[in-house]
Amino acid sequence: GDSVTQMEGPVTLSEEAFLTINCTYTATGYPSLFWYVQYPGEGLQLLLKATKADDKGSNKGFEATYRKETTSFHLEKGSVQVSDSAVYFCALRPQAGGKLIFGQGTELSVKP
Amino acid sequence: DVKVTQSSRYLVKRTGEKVFLECVQDMDHENMFWYRQDPGLGLRLIYFSYDVKMKEKGDIPEGYSVSREKKERFSLILESASTNQTSMYLCASSFMGGSGNTIYFGEGSWLTVV
Numbered sequence: 001g002d003s004v005t006q007m008e009g010p011v012t013l014s015e016e017a018f019l020t021i022n023c024t025y026t027a028t029g030y031p032s033l034f035w036y037v038q039y040p041g042e043g044l045q046l047l048l049k050a051t052k053a054d055d056k057g058s059n060k061g062f063e064a065t066y067r068k069e070t071t072s073f074h075l076e077k078g079s080v081q082v083s084d085s086a087v088y089f090c091a092l093r094p095q096a097g098g099k100l101i102f103g104q105g106t107e108l109s110v111k112p
Numbered sequence: 113d114v115k116v117t118q119s120s121r122y123l124v125k126r127t128g129e130k131v132f133l134e135c136v137q138d139m140d141h142e143n144m145f146w147y148r149q150d151p152g153l154g155l156r157l158i159y160f161s162y163d164v165k166m167k168e169k170g171d172i173p174e175g176y177s178v179s180r181e182k183k184e185r186f187s188l189i190l191e192s193a194s195t196n197q198t199s200m201y202l203c204a205s206s207f208m209g210g211s212g213n214t215i216y217f218g219e220g221s222w223l224t225v226v
Binding site for chain 2: 030031032034036042043044045046049051089092093094095096097098099100102103104105
């Protein structure tokens with residue numbers, strides 16, 4: 001079945017460091033790919049998405065490119081801030097729609 | 113902005129009680145979902161609904177039921193709460209259709225069963 005694998009955390013970075021969180025997926029057909037962010041004590045917020053191969057999603061300085069050849073959707077940010085500290089979830093939605101399938105989440109902690 | 117509202121943020125219930133978690137969305141979405149989030153287990157789908165009075169089991173439906181009498185409201189019911197149902201519950205909604213439609217989440221309901 002469809003699945004998502006993302007790098008385990010926690011990830012600890014200093015402010016202004018470069019961030020990469022790896023995400024790979026297994027799916028039939030052409031799913032859409034998403035990154036969600038969860039701040040402490042809150043629900044999930046959509047960070048960015050891509051709906052077809054080679055699409056790049058971007059928001060708030062974060063970027064991810066839908067790579068079908070490597071079945072990946074890695075999240076990157078050039079310079080993280082303390083306020084980026086949160087849990088990040090990679091997810092896919094199958095081509096036919098329906099539920100989201102989530103990775104396990106990666107906790108990011110950014111130190112001043 | 114899309115709004116998914118969960119009526120209770122924090123609840124404490126006793127074992128054996130019947131528990132209702134309510135969720136309302138204001139975007140006329142056809143699809144609504146209930147997920148459960150637990151440390152180390154991630155997010156798991158309990159039930160989803162693709163239309164009024166329609167429902168489908170997710171990955172972990174045991175011990176839960178749902179109700180969708182109106183399009184904007186989706187209720188999760190714990191018929192007889194147990195301690196292993198202590199968790200964070202997340203409601204979500206989206207338009208029907210292809211994979212590109214974003215699923216929007218509520219703020220979550222923290223349930224403790226004692």
